[in-house]
Amino acid sequence: xxxxxxxxxxxxxxxxxxxxxxxxxxxxxxxxxxxxxxxxxxxxxxxxxxxxxxxxxxxxxxxxxxxxxxxxxxxxxxxxxxxxxxxxxxxxxxxxxxxxxxxxxxxxxxxxxxxxxxxxxxxxxxxxxxxxxxxxxxxxxxxxxxxxxxxxxxxxxxxxxxxxxxxxxxxxxxxxxxxxxxxxxxxxxxxxxxxxxxxxxxxxxxxxxxxxxxxxxxxxxxxxxxxxxxxxxxxxxxxxxxxxxxxxxxxxxxxxxxxxxxxxxxxxxxxxxxxxxxxxxxxxxxxxxxxxxxxxxxxxxxxxxxxxxxxxxxxxxxxxxxxxxxxxxxxxxxxxxxxxxxxxxxxxxxxxxxxxxxxxxxxxxxxxxxxxxxxxxxxxxxxxxxxxxxxxxxxxxxxxxxxxxxxxxxxxxxxxxxxxxxxxxxxxxxxxxxxxxxxxxxxxxxxxxxxxxxxxxxxxxxxxx
Ligand code: NAD
Numbered sequence: 001x002x003x004x005x006x007x008x009x010x011x012x013x014x015x016x017x018x019x020x021x022x023x024x025x026x027x028x029x030x031x032x033x034x035x036x037x038x039x040x041x042x043x044x045x046x047x048x049x050x051x052x053x054x055x056x057x058x059x060x061x062x063x064x065x066x067x068x069x070x071x072x073x074x075x076x077x078x079x080x081x082x083x084x085x086x087x088x089x090x091x092x093x094x095x096x097x098x099x100x101x102x103x104x105x106x107x108x109x110x111x112x113x114x115x116x117x118x119x120x121x122x123x124x125x126x127x128x129x130x131x132x133x134x135x136x137x138x139x140x141x142x143x144x145x146x147x148x149x150x151x152x153x154x155x156x157x158x159x160x161x162x163x164x165x166x167x168x169x170x171x172x173x174x175x176x177x178x179x180x181x182x183x184x185x186x187x188x189x190x191x192x193x194x195x196x197x198x199x200x201x202x203x204x205x206x207x208x209x210x211x212x213x214x215x216x217x218x219x220x221x222x223x224x225x226x227x228x229x230x231x232x233x234x235x236x237x238x239x240x241x242x243x244x245x246x247x248x249x250x251x252x253x254x255x256x257x258x259x260x261x262x263x264x265x266x267x268x269x270x271x272x273x274x275x276x277x278x279x280x281x282x283x284x285x286x287x288x289x290x291x292x293x294x295x296x297x298x299x300x301x302x303x304x305x306x307x308x309x310x311x312x313x314x315x316x317x318x319x320x321x322x323x324x325x326x327x328x329x330x331x332x333x334x335x336x337x338x339x340x341x342x343x344x345x346x347x348x349x350x351x352x353x354x355x356x357x358x359x360x361x362x363x364x365x366x367x368x369x370x371x372x373x374x375x376x377x378x379x380x381x382x383x384x385x386x387x388x389x390x391x392x393x394x395x396x397x398x399x400x401x402x403x404x405x406x407x408x409x410x411x412x413x414x415x416x417x418x419x420x421x422x423x424x425x426x427x428x429x430x431x432x433x434x435x436x437x438x439x440x441x442x443x444x445x446x447x448x449x450x451x452x453x454x455x456x457x458x459x460x461x462x463x464x465x
Contacts, residue, residue, distance in 0.1 A: 012168050012196070014083065014169065017085035017346055017347045018085050018303055020344070028194055029195050034199065034202050035206065038208060040188035040191055041161040041189070041208075042134050045160065045189075048131075048156075048159060048160070049160070053109075053110055056159065057106045057109075057110070057157060060156060060157060063180060066180045066184070067095060068095075073095050073096065075176070076095055077091035078304075080094070083141070084141050085313065085347070086303060087308050087309060087311050088303055094143055095145055098145065105150070105153050105445070108450050109157035109158050109450045112158060112454060113454065115128045116129075123461065123462060123463065124460070124461050127456050127459075128458075129451060130159075130455050131159030131453065132160055132210045132233065132453055133210075135151075135160045135162045135163075135212055136211045137151045137155065137165070138165045138212070138213045138214070138223075140214050141314060144167060144169075144174060145177055150445060151214065152181070152190075154212075154452075155210075156185070159454075161191075162190055164192050164193070165192075165193045165194070165200055165203055168195060169315065174192070174194070175192065178190065201222070204223050204226045204232075205229075210234070210235070210452075211223060211227055212453075213234070216238065216367075217367075217392075217438050220236040220238045220440075235442035237271070238395075238435060238438060239271060239369075240272055240394075240435065241365070241395075242275050242416070243274075243275075243278060244258070244259055244274045244398045246279045246283070247381070248405065250400035250401050252283060253290055254422065255400040256290035257290075258274070258398065258423070259291060259294075260291055260295050260351075260373055262424060263371060263373040264295075264298055264309075264371040267313050267314070267370065268351075268372060269313070271396075272396035272418070274398070276363075276376070276387075278376055278384045280377070280384075281379060284377045287375075288337060288355060291337070291375070295338055295373065298371075300348060300350045301348075312347045312349070318369060319370075321368070321370070322349060322368055322369070322370030325362045325366065325368045326340060326352055326363070328362045328363070329363045332358060333358065334355070334357055337353040338353040339352065340372075349371060353372075355375040355377075356375075357375060364387075365391070367393065385413050394435060394438075396416055397414045397416035397418070397420070398424055398425065408421060417433075417443070418433070430445075431445065432444065432446040434449075
């Protein structure tokens with residue numbers, strides 16, 4: 001379907017994934033409105049680019065504080081839970097993470113914006129780092145605030161105006177986030193468009209200067225092809241199939257706890273979820289016994305009930321996809337240590353634990369994005385590394401080992417952008433958030449990541465004498 005040119009002819013209809021109850025419809029942006037939004041962002045870009053950095057930082061700090069106000073936080077958390085099913089306490093946690101991360105982003109952006117001056121062979125060379133202009137930020141639904149926020153704040157701090165398109169699954173959360181941000185910024189610096197993939201595609205085709213996208217590999221590929229016509233700068237944060245390697249000397253309680261927690265967090269709908277667990281065959285049975293105990297602690301249910309640790313899947317389509325992966329694993333000989341259960345109303349799916357996962361299974365190759373602990377054994381580290389690296393994805397990974405295992409050395413050979421050793425990967429602001437292979441193109445956060453949103457211009461002049 002192509003977007004409407006006229007005003008608000010279409011709406012987004014969605015349901016609460018925990019109850020199946022219809023949510024209030026949200027009008028889609030028409031093509032005329034989208035063009036007007038991009039034009040407003042363009043008109044505002046010049047003045048924002050020359051606004052003093054500390055004034056930009058203050059505006060973003062104020063935004064972070066406004067989001068942390070208890071009544072605001074509660075209202076947006078409830079909206080997020082109603083739209084995509086995350087337990088309320090985890091929705092609050094996502095929102096609470098925004099303000100404390102702000103100072104780190106400000107520090108990196110401040111460093112990234114400073115001109116660099118050097119001399120060479122009688123010349124003075126100045127590299128100026130200037131805002132790109134207008135950034136399109138296109139977001140997924142699984143972390144509908146924290147994920148776009150990193151890109152939006154980075155783009156704004158570095159002096160760009162933005163046009164934000166939230167996911168069609170979480171348009172109400174996106175709109176409330178945008179209201180708070182817009183309140184701290186000059187008119188036009190932060191625009192919002194709403195709609196499905198067609199509106200995203202129209203934004204990609206519009207006269208923006210950079211596209212900052214988070215979502216699936218297939219959409220990332222479509223965006224890359226479309227952006228080629230204008231040679232538009234891209235930063236793509238895409239999907240993953242993160243491996244976890246557990247060697248025989250590992251602390252098995254810590255490793256199994258991590259495997260379960262990071263396979264089922266947000267119902268497994270996390271780009272850096274543990275999707276594949278490789279365990280040394282010598283410790284497989286002991287590891288699985290702890291996995292069973294840990295899975296038994298997961299409480300699936302109404303995401304608004306205190307103590308519930310896992311809500312429903314975000315949609316029926318997402319639940320069906322996970323069940324298809326599990327059916328395929330069953331047909332290919334996977335051993336179900338824990339069978340999944342489904343129930344309605346809503347899109348509930350309890351965690352599944354499968355061992356004996358083989359490379360021909362969809363569970364081993366495709367992003368599952370569901371609450372599945374998928375385990376296989378390895379004979380030696382070469383075997384584990386060979387299979388961990390045999391993926392088109394390369395987002396995150398973790399390596400668990402103890403005495404005699406050399407987890408550091410193994411981590412150095414994992415082809416992933418972010419690797420944790422005896423822990424999950426780190427999201428520290430000083431380090432880039434980055435995928436390898438099809439998990440991403442370019443990167444954000446860190447000083448170098450901030451420069452994704454800046455255009456270098458080199459000025460050279462002769463030094464007198
Ligand atoms: P998706 O690719 O279906 O959609 C993401 C966004 O792109 C939505 O706003 C959608 O409307 C828009 N879109 C769809 N088609 C488009 C097109 N042709 N042109 C422009 N925009 C278009 O992804 P999703 O289901 O919302 O999110 C889940 C995916 O996101 C998973 O693969 C997950 O791993 C990934 N993800 C990655 C990261 C990361 O940091 N690497 C973080 C969160 C999620």
